[in-house]
Amino acid sequence: MTRPAPTSDDASAPFFEGAARGALMLQQCRKCSRYFFPVQEVCTNCLEADLEWAEASGDASLHTFGVMHYLYHPGFAQELPYNVAIVELAEGPRMSARVDADNDSLEVGMALKAAFEQVEDIAVPVFQPA
Amino acid sequence: MTWSTSFNPSGGAAIVGLGMTEMTREYKYSANGLAALAIRDAIADAGLTKDDVDGLLVNHGVMGSLRPDLQKTVGIENLRLQTLMNGQGSTAGQMVQYASLAVQSGLANVVVCVFADDPLRGGGAGAAYGGAGRTTSGMASLNQYYGHFGANTGYALAARRHMALYGTTQDQLGAVAVSTRKWAQLNPIAMQRGDMTLEDYHGSRWIVEPFHLLDCTLVSNGAVAVVVTSRERAQELKQPPAYIVGMGQGHPGNPRHAGAEYEVNTGAVQAGETAYEMAGVGPKDIGVRELYDCYTYTTVVTLEDYGFVPKGEGGPFVEDGKLGPGGSHPTNTGGGELSGYYMWGMTPLSEAVIQTRGQGGERQVEDNDHVLVSTQGGILDMHASLILSADPTAGTGGHA
Numbered sequence: 001m002t003r004p005a006p007t008s009d010d011a012s013a014p015f016f017e018g019a020a021r022g023a024l025m026l027q028q029c030r031k032c033s034r035y036f037f038p039v040q041e042v043c044t045n046c047l048e049a050d051l052e053w054a055e056a057s058g059d060a061s062l063h064t065f066g067v068m069h070y071l072y073h074p075g076f077a078q079e080l081p082y083n084v085a086i087v088e089l090a091e092g093p094r095m096s097a098r099v100d101a102d103n104d105s106l107e108v109g110m111a112l113k114a115a116f117e118q119v120e121d122i123a124v125p126v127f128q129p130a
Numbered sequence: 131m132t133w134s135t136s137f138n139p140s141g142g143a144a145i146v147g148l149g150m151t152e153m154t155r156e157y158k159y160s161a162n163g164l165a166a167l168a169i170r171d172a173i174a175d176a177g178l179t180k181d182d183v184d185g186l187l188v189n190h191g192v193m194g195s196l197r198p199d200l201q202k203t204v205g206i207e208n209l210r211l212q213t214l215m216n217g218q219g220s221t222a223g224q225m226v227q228y229a230s231l232a233v234q235s236g237l238a239n240v241v242v243c244v245f246a247d248d249p250l251r252g253g254g255a256g257a258a259y260g261g262a263g264r265t266t267s268g269m270a271s272l273n274q275y276y277g278h279f280g281a282n283t284g285y286a287l288a289a290r291r292h293m294a295l296y297g298t299t300q301d302q303l304g305a306v307a308v309s310t311r312k313w314a315q316l317n318p319i320a321m322q323r324g325d326m327t328l329e330d331y332h333g334s335r336w337i338v339e340p341f342h343l344l345d346c347t348l349v350s351n352g353a354v355a356v357v358v359t360s361r362e363r364a365q366e367l368k369q370p371p372a373y374i375v376g377m378g379q380g381h382p383g384n385p386r387h388a389g390a391e392y393e394v395n396t397g398a399v400q401a402g403e404t405a406y407e408m409a410g411v412g413p414k415d416i417g418v419r420e421l422y423d424c425y426t427y428t429t430v431v432t433l434e435d436y437g438f439v440p441k442g443e444g445g446p447f448v449e450d451g452k453l454g455p456g457g458s459h460p461t462n463t464g465g466g467e468l469s470g471y472y473m474w475g476m477t478p479l480s481e482a483v484i485q486t487r488g489q490g491g492e493r494q495v496e497d498n499d500h501v502l503v504s505t506q507g508g509i510l511d512m513h514a515s516l517i518l519s520a521d522p523t524a525g526t527g528g529h530a
Contacts, residue, residue, distance in 0.1 A: 006271035015269070038269035044385065064294070064393065066286040067339035072279040084278045084338070086287055092388040096278040108294030124275055 003075045005120040011039045014053040019123035024114045026091060028054040037093035058114035059090035060127055067103045087112055087127050100128045140408045141525030143230035144364035144371035145518065147176030147242075147357030148483045153321055153350040153471035157251050161195035164353035165246035166203045172242060172355035177368030180204060183357075185211035185238030187229060189221040191247025191474060192259055200244070211238035218507025219422055220379070221245070222354075222475025223514030227377045229358035239359060245476045246353030259349065281424065282346060284509035286338040288393035289427035293340060295394060298430065298445035300340060304331035306426040307344045307468060309454030314465025316455060316493035321348055322469040345426045347467040354476035356483065361522070361529055372486040375500070375525030376411070376517030378404025384511055394442075397513030398435035398504055405515040406437075409500065410526040413437040416517070417497030418485045419459065420478035422506035423466040429453070432504050433461070436515075460495045475505030479516070486518045499524070 008016040018025030027036040029043035030050045042049045065085040071077060083106060087097045099106060100115065111130035116123045149171030151164050159167065165188075173180055183206055190196035198214040201207070211232050217224045225243035232238045249259065259280050266274055273279075292298050308328055314320035326344065334343040364371035380397030384390055406412055413436060421432045430444035438459060439447040453461035464470045464481035471477060482503040484490050503516040519525065 003277065004271070004274045006275045007267040009268035012268035038272075064287045064291040066283055066290060066341075067336070068277055068279075068283065069336035070282070070338060073274070073277070076277050079277075081336070081339070082277055084276060084283055084287070086386075088388055094386045094388070096273050096276045098276050108291065119275065124272070 024056040026056045027051040035091035037095045060087040060112040062110045063088040100126045138527040140527035141529045142234040144373045146367045147172040149355045151352045153352040161246040161248040168353035168355035176357045185241030187225040187243045188214045189245045219474045220505045220507040220512040220514040222479045223505035230374045233360045241358045244355040248351045285425045286341045291393045296442035302445035303426040306429045310466045310468045312454045314469035317464045320465035320470040347424045347472045350471045370487045372518040376405035376409030378515045380513040396510045401513040401515040402436040409517040416502045418495045418501040419461040420482040421504040
């Protein structure tokens with residue numbers, strides 16, 4: 001058993017389609033330019049419902065992280081201990097993520113770059129030391 | 131002034147009844163049944179009957195087991211105030227605040243606030259709190275893929291941020307676990323009363339680094355209820371009133387976006403400042419701290435945010451054991467959530483009522499003129515504060 005593969009839905013389809021071609025896609029407000037993760041319907045800043053998908057740089061930094069030792073889901077049995085990170089994208093949003101590096105090498109603030117891995121039939125961003 | 135000049139609620143209402151069920155790891159009653167038992171005991175503790183109750187505020191826990199019509203479970207008819215509230219772990223503080231305002235305005239006279247939960251049904255607490263069994267899709271399913279499960283993870287990541295920014299150490303988190311356990315050993319109803327050393331702490335298994343098992347609360351089944359009424363009515367009742375002299379809330383609305391540091395600067399700052407101002411006191415006047423301590427880190431950051439120590443210095447502050455029995459800053463005197471019982475915000479609130487009344491037995495803190503209650507929900511997302519006092523002249527509401 002492996003990690004539970006994410007599933008795309010209508011709202012997130014542009015994100016996963018972007019991941020499949022190696023692009024980290026975020027929503028951006030056409031009016032005030034703020035970027036969002038996860039999906040929004042209305043801009044949290046100017047409250048306009050006018051968001052478009054834009055490709056992010058993939059540049060990020062490690063906001064914080066933990067190393068998981070507790071088995072919440074059987075799909076992680078072979079991976080304990082694994083890291084759980086919050087990365088801060090250069091465009092502003094923070095997202096949960098996995099850092100593709102030794103747990104012992106992780107440091108808050110370290111520079112990261114988005115990469116993509118294939119899990120079953122869907123592509124998912126992971127982050128590597130930049 | 132952060133509240134109305136024509137109506138200052140400080141000291142105008144009091145907590146007059148406290149009811150607590152047995153706290154268990156076994157499933158004995160449903161949350162509904164537990165709530166009924168706590169309500170019964172709270173009313174009796176106040177010297178009231180259920181016919182006196184005309185307000186009921188209800189807060190369910192992680193299982194979502196209670197309904198707004200809980201009144202039917204205890205056979206109370208014709209309520210004048212009733213609702214189901216959910217500010218997660220901050221709800222206990224919030225319920226008491228709204229009850230205080232209601233009884234002072236005449237919307238109701240005697241308001242019961244109750245929390246009950248039954249997360250332990252034969253599986254581990256992880257089943258209820260982890261969320262791994264939930265089917266998600268879209269963006270939310272990414273979190274499952276990354277293995278970002280449960281409150282443990284959210285708080286561990288917040289703690290790591292604090293450690294990275296301020297140099298807070300594992301020993302300092304451990305010092306909180308140890309001092310809180312020492313209080314639990316003086317509380318007959320605390321669930322974990324065995325000896326704990328810093329070595330024991332470091333030796334307990336990792337859950338999610340930087341948290342060991344002993345950084346985390348032990349989930350319990352149970353219920354707690356309190357009764358709130360006006361200061362005038364309170365003075366005629368059975369128990370010494372715990373006057374509500376300070377109240378405040380702070381809900382940062384963490385955008386999880388660059389620039390936000392709410393993992394290390396919580397809503398307790400605003401909630402605390404509001405409550406201090408209303409009570410006419412400051413951190414130096416607080417003799418007893420009852421802080422929501424679902425994790426050791428929560429105690430550290432909350433002490434900073436209430437101004438007991440400057441931001442970032444919470445780690446060194448707790449390291450010498452000053453939070454424990456005989457220390458200069460008694461904190462979580464019933465064993466808190468870490469070693470006592472996990473009833474969300476009712477854990478700090480219940481012990482605060484006991485300390486304010488002077489009924490803490492061998493763990494009673496002498497300087498109990500002002501008891502601070504911090505209730506907190508989400509991943510440090512919601513915050514509600516109370517300052518309680520047994521002194522009828524305390525507060526700024528001009529009631530004395």
